[in-house]
Amino acid sequence: MNDIKTLGEFIIERQKEFNDADGNLSKLLSSIKLATKIVNREVSKAGLVDILGTAGEENIQGEEQQKLDVFANSRFIEALRTRKVVCGVASEENDDFIAFDKDCYDGKYVVLMDPLDGSSNIDVNVSIGTIFSVYKRVSPIGGPVQLEDFLQPGINQVAAGYVLYGSSTMLVYTTGCGVNGFTIDPSLGTLYLSHPNMTAPKEGKIYSVNEANYNSFTPGLKEYINYCRDSEVKKPYTARYIGSLIADFHRNLVKGGVYMYPQTASAPNGKLRLLYESNPLAFIIEQAGGKASDGKQRIMEIEPTELHQRSPLIIGSANMVDKVLSYTKN
Ligand code: AHM
Ligand code: MG
Numbered sequence: 001m002n003d004i005k006t007l008g009e010f011i012i013e014r015q016k017e018f019n020d021a022d023g024n025l026s027k028l029l030s031s032i033k034l035a036t037k038i039v040n041r042e043v044s045k046a047g048l049v050d051i052l053g054t055a056g057e058e059n060i061q062g063e064e065q066q067k068l069d070v071f072a073n074s075r076f077i078e079a080l081r082t083r084k085v086v087c088g089v090a091s092e093e094n095d096d097f098i099a100f101d102k103d104c105y106d107g108k109y110v111v112l113m114d115p116l117d118g119s120s121n122i123d124v125n126v127s128i129g130t131i132f133s134v135y136k137r138v139s140p141i142g143g144p145v146q147l148e149d150f151l152q153p154g155i156n157q158v159a160a161g162y163v164l165y166g167s168s169t170m171l172v173y174t175t176g177c178g179v180n181g182f183t184i185d186p187s188l189g190t191l192y193l194s195h196p197n198m199t200a201p202k203e204g205k206i207y208s209v210n211e212a213n214y215n216s217f218t219p220g221l222k223e224y225i226n227y228c229r230d231s232e233v234k235k236p237y238t239a240r241y242i243g244s245l246i247a248d249f250h251r252n253l254v255k256g257g258v259y260m261y262p263q264t265a266s267a268p269n270g271k272l273r274l275l276y277e278s279n280p281l282a283f284i285i286e287q288a289g290g291k292a293s294d295g296k297q298r299i300m301e302i303e304p305t306e307l308h309q310r311s312p313l314i315i316g317s318a319n320m321v322d323k324v325l326s327y328t329k330n
Contacts, residue, residue: 088145129246154300204256
């Protein structure tokens with residue numbers, strides 16, 4: 001039998017490697033593990049909502065049903081609050097950041113997250129995801145969390161990851177020492193190391209972009225897409241766009257590809273959020289040997305000015321990102 005390792009064992013084993021002498025980051029990752037299992041349980045029952053009750057109604061057990069994105073948001077926040085290693089959370093679901101009470105003032109980390117990305121896909125049983133990003137606070141330990149703790153460039157991240165609720169559920173994360181992926185065994189509810197040391201192929205065949213927006217792309221990006229479209233002759237490209245960021249990102253990470261959400265007429269800064277989506281995925285792809293850019297600069301070097309700031313995103317296999325940039329940078 002192969003060496004079987006659970007996520008819990010892996011976190012403890014790697015504690016020293018990511019300089020976690022006091023074990024606080026390990027506790028933080030464990031709370032994400034717990035919330036992942038709870039959210040996964042609900043996501044897998046999503047199609048039963050009509051039978052068990054809809055949002056705002058009670059199900060047959062008398063429990064109130066919540067929309068899944070609201071549910072995921074509160075579960076991740078509560079899991080992070082109870083371990084007292086995090087002093088605050090910023091979420092795509094909340095207008096402002098959430099400052100935890102006094103008993104969490106000694107927490108030296110903050111977490112930023114998109115608790116359920118692609119949630120419009122739930123109704124049609126398409127894969128969705130959770131994305132998270134962890135920073136050390138910059139305000140003094142012992143006091144309440146501040147806005148500046150969240151407005152840090154991506155290069156300051158100490159950990160980042162995502163959960164993909166797909167045909168199986170996976171948690172993939174990095175603490176800056178490579179990328180590792182874990183798959184839930186649904187019968188046991190345990191996450192096992194299934195994808196050790198994930199690396200993004202340098203080259204790929206897949207380009208992922210919402211081509212319905214083609215007319216509002218820059219001339220350079222249009223040219224790149226035409227270069228990909230001309231695949232029958234010499235270039236073996238293929239288009240794949242699920243419209244669920246984590247599913248598109250994960251596929252490209254495994255198989256090789258590039259995902260693009262550029263500026264469009266209706267979204268002049270792109271659609272995706274720098275702090276909750278672009279930065280954590282940029283950290284992961286770089287750790288896997290890939291690249292992430294907003295078209296002008298490395299995603300992780302952007303200095304954020306507001307919580308819900310958006311950024312264009314070009315992310316994936318290193319050579320493919322470079323190729324896109326060679327068309328778009330002029
Ligand atoms: P959300 O955070 O509101 O769920 O939106 C993000 C989603 C991504 O998962 C996906 O890649 C993108 O929006 C798709 O957008 P579009 O339909 O404009 O192509
Ligand atoms: Mg999102």
